[in-house]
Amino acid sequence: MRISTRIAASLVTLLAVSMMAGCSKTRPQVKSETPVPQTIPAEVQKKDPNKVRGNINAVVGKNSTISVNITDKDMMVFKFNNETVFKNASSYKDLHAGEKVDVVFKAVGSENIATMLSKVLAELPKGASAITTDELKTLLSKSPEAGKYLLFDTRPPSRFNQATILNSLSLPITEMEKLDKEGKISPLLPNDKNTLLVFWCGGIT
């Protein structure tokens, strides 16, 4: 337990750090089939103390509980039930430790009941697709030359220098955007337009 707790602790640190790594904002919530009772303006949502965002610590189906590490705060435990609305997930089974969720909840007695659990997804631009951790691991078993791929760390150079994924090239998004505005393309991008390009950053905030 001690070790796993520590892994969780260091993960939280990494996640907190990654928040600032010049990374993605999350996309507006994907509308699910389940109608949402009412739409709350974003401004109000931010101030609503009964809405929190955090990383899932654990989901226990047996007890219908989910524990969430709230960003910069402590862990909170929520109960879910038949009335809980799941977004971007069909049920609690699609929620996993480490993923980011928005939780809307109400306090009932000493318990916090989740009325909505919404998995926070990253928005992918048209023409790009996702690569999973396992797929990336497989890709990395070959060198970029052998695997005909290029891996780009789009975080700031200081983060790249400190700790990056093997075979990554440093291509900060700020640099890419600057060049783009000047009508230029980074010389790190290959001539062959069919080369597999993988971009990564500090994850979803």
Added chain:
Amino acid sequence: MSPKAAGLAVKYGYTNVKVFSGGDPAWAKAEQPFVSSAKFVKDDHILLLDLRTADKFAAGHIPRALNLPAAKLDNEYQEANFPEYKGTPIVFYSDNMADTDKALELMRDYGFTKWTYFHGGVAKWQKLGNPVEIGPKPAPAKLTYVRKLASHEISIPDFIKSLTNPDVVILDARTAAEFAAGKFKGAINIPSETMEKSFNEVPKDKPVYIHCGTGMRAEMAYDILKGKGYTNVKLLKANVTFTGDKYKITD
């Protein structure tokens, strides 16, 4: 922002563009290691450990490295032999991945948060045109790491002292919601995301100490203010949490 980068690549006509949207947190969660650059190994204030045998080390090692043969890990060297500060940036290198993996796994178990390796070891180091040193330099029984504060950083004790000093402005760079949930008495809140627009609210005539939850957003806010010509600003690189009106600051 990798989706944005991928969007640009698509715009440029690349046909096979992917995004690893989990990023480094997902990579860490999968217990995969991270590599440090030669620049980082050369310039940063780190604990650099060479896992090879004493004779290989003596024949040529990366300058500043200490020799901690992998066989001594989890043996003569236990958690207590490593620095107390869990944020110590520890960089390992070796001539084989098995030893490196063993070292990294132990660091994970010990609760260190900044462990990496230099991929390719001495061979790569030399290939990049860097000099090596020769001779033995065994790691001491107790490894130490002294944190260095940059000139724009404020130490935790000095920060705490300043909380009761009315001449110091405490600037909270977290979001309004976080600020509402718990804050330092008298602190002003300008979230790092809005600093670019709202920097004018920051006084120029008093010392200003910036904090957030981890030090990262404080640094962003600091960079913006520095760019605007502020010279009276320092930042706290530490974890700050609030429980009600009680605060906790840790390294």
